[in-house]
Amino acid sequence: MAGIYVHIPFCRKACHYCDFHFSTSLKTKDNVLNGIQLEALQRKESLADQEIKTIYLGGGTPSLLKSNELKDILNAIYVHYSVSPKPEITLEANPEDITDAVVKNWIKLGINRLSIGVQSFNEDILSWMNRSHNSTQAALSVKIAQDAGISNISIDLIYGVPHRTHADWMNELKSAVDLNTPHISAYCLTIEPETVFGKKAVKGEVLASPNSASSVEFITLVDNLKDAGIHFYEVSNFSKFGFESRHNSNYWNRADYIGLGPGAHSFIDGTRSWNVSNNALYATGLKKGTLISQSETLSNIDNYNEYIMTNLRRREGINPKLITAHYGVTLSQSFKDILTRYEASKDLLIAENSIKLTQNGFLLADRIASDLFLTHD
Template sequence: MINLCAYVAGIYIHIPFCRQACFYCDFHFSTNLRPREDMVKAIGHELSLRKDYLKGSAIQTVYFGGGTPSLLSRQELEHIFSQLHQNFAIDSDAEITLEANPDDLSDDALTLYKGIGINRLSIGIQSFDDAVLKSLNRAHNGMAARSGVMRAQDKGFNNISIDLIYAIPQQDIDRWAENVGEAIRLQPQHISSYSLTIEEKTMFGKWAKQGKFKTADDDVAAGEHERLVDLLNAAGFEHYEVSNFARPGYRSRHNTSYWLGKHYLGIGPGAHSFDTNTRQFNVSDNRKYISSLQRDEIPSTIETLSAQDKLNEYLMISLRTSWGVDLARVRHQFCVNLSEDRKDYIRNLEKEELATVTGEMLVLTRKGLLLADEIAMNLIPSGSQLPG
């Protein structure tokens, strides 16, 4: 059973700048770097305005995401860290992660990160294959990917995660396996791997509308995911969430807190916050974000979550993890008895080897994880009406 007490409040800081646009990415970012100074000041100011959001909880994780946080200079990082420590109680052993492009990991940058308190790197490699990287419009090549990881290790970083993408049209399963093998040989502590998807507002999305681009079919994606799991399991990685693998003791504490439904604060344009009852969304517009903070206003909207919303989110997220759905929690917290109300469906999941039920825990199998979202939707009893 997972130790819930090990995962508490966290802060996510969104850095909305990139040197160039990857063809698949639909996160909020801009390649216009001119407002960086004003943006960093606004992020620092939002940290001060939101200091009471987590109600004094000790901060166990800080995550710099984006965009490309490794674009930040020493002065910019120091300003944000100063505001973090002035306004929040950052635990002495907090996990502090920075997303980085491998070509940004110079010796000077790594020394800065170490000195300022960053103790975990999430390196956006995506592929070691130069042709694939070019097709994705990544700024680095395979050599830079390898050297970035090794340079970080030489500088003493011993908690490194790397990102990989599969189901890329020009990458067959053997080339994909070679990429996974390259990743394993670099000996990171964590690997996140995602299937390439077409998002409407990306370059791939525009090309797909014009009939110029098509992703790999579902069978290819499933086959590459299976190969990924086999290779990483054999190398000693724990498959603890659909897209995430860790060596023992190196799960992402920040992301695991999300999946456990812990509260967190999101800072920066496009960032989300969650206090277990409401979700807050910052505007995804750099200009509006900066101008609002200059007026001491937080440019966000708030959504109050119903009991049904909370149950749906719990099922959607938990089914993607290695610990699964706690049927007793669903019964006591949401007044829904899935063991009875969806008894036939759960039995069928077991019969089809899509899930196992041990005591009160329903956990998807490797086969079932590929259908996690569909299974979550089908678990909700037809016509259920939750209180609240």
């Protein structure tokens, strides 16, 4: 099973928390889209013997592309790769781009899953984050997409917003659940240094939410979604059974994938590579026949650490026997004290075939994972 990710690095506005690679200028758009098609051709041998089961059009804001632009990208993938008869094809869409006619065009292109960047239903929070949609569009866009014929929809939410009251968060969750989507992704707001919030934080104009408040919002989120039949399956992802993201599960299962577009990452046969995060350089390079990228072959320690990082965050947890078989590490010997400590503090559940985070443990997922990392000598 292999997947293809396509990074569309353009947005209408810069959200104040975002540190992804994107540009609000569209002047390189045509060249970048040509570059993506050239890259699809140039790299076709890397997945020549694999069936593509998932395609993910992410960004940036891929929903700002015209239908014929999306069609050209998908055509390039279908021409150069062996795509399975029933692939999961996801498009990240911003609420303001969603109309009945547009969604119907997306369906004609084969897009069968939408990830809608709602983030919040609260007008003040959307404006504070500099989102390009308002609260009415947030909810209406989901209904329009459902009525137009796409039922496999995920919405993104952000928790850990400073100064949000518990009542406001409960209202946000009610609005989300009422939309009856089968999947919700929820991310904790982090203040990254190179973002607008990061620069404001240096001047004391933005303060991150205290960990304790973010933790309460996370626990409320898990409990409310569970009551609505939307189950936690990864630290940022919740779904009704059968609606887990196949594309993301592919990443976590460490299957091969290629990422097309500026800044996109790929993982093939134990080698990770990443394209230059500069739209003009990316496009010019491909026009001259060169993909500007860097790569590293992962060592056994890197592979082990990545397995711990991604799988500890999943409902199934990590498998000690698999770890010994694949990476030659016996957790009960190498990390005995750490495991005993987190089991005693009720952050880990330890069984013969699995080590899982408890609900409390999920709040410490990154710290526990890093405590189980191996270091290069």
